Amino acid sequence: MKKKDLDRFKERLLNQKQQILHSSEKIRAEQMNIEREDLPDEIDQASSELSKSLMLRLNDRERAILPKIERALEKIGRGEYGICENCESEIGLSRLEVRPFALLCIKCKEEEEHKEKLYANS
Numbered sequence: 001m002k003k004k005d006l007d008r009f010k011e012r013l014l015n016q017k018q019q020i021l022h023s024s025e026k027i028r029a030e031q032m033n034i035e036r037e038d039l040p041d042e043i044d045q046a047s048s049e050l051s052k053s054l055m056l057r058l059n060d061r062e063r064a065i066l067p068k069i070e071r072a073l074e075k076i077g078r079g080e081y082g083i084c085e086n087c088e089s090e091i092g093l094s095r096l097e098v099r100p101f102a103l104l105c106i107k108c109k110e111e112e113e114h115k116e117k118l119y120a121n122s
């Protein structure tokens with residue numbers, strides 16, 4: 001990979017990491033506010049429950065991405081970025097443009113998802 005591309009991905013990963021850390025702090029603060037609030041009627045309670053579950057879901061997704069970002073950044077440091085962890089072929093720029101934190105090439109990723117689906121159905 002060209003250094004120019006590597007620097008660009010590194011910057012995107014660092015930005016994304018900052019954003020997640022920032023938003024998870026914000027979410028935590030908002031959750032604490034909701035828990036402290038008095039909820040006088042059922043409508044308020046329902047909308048509060050809804051936003052709470054939305055925030056929890058967002059939190060889960062971000063929690064799942066964060067370690068991948070960390071790992072991708074480590075790989076940049078070791079000069080291994082953009083190489084599939086499974087088959088050691090190149091992940092490809094177009095895939096990295098969409099997911100700079102991708103650790104597997106599209107082929108291995110699809111196989112992994114296929115296995116996960118089999119496991120979930122069994």
Ligand SMILES: [Zn+2]
Nearest residue numbers: 084087105108
């Ligand atoms: Zn692969």
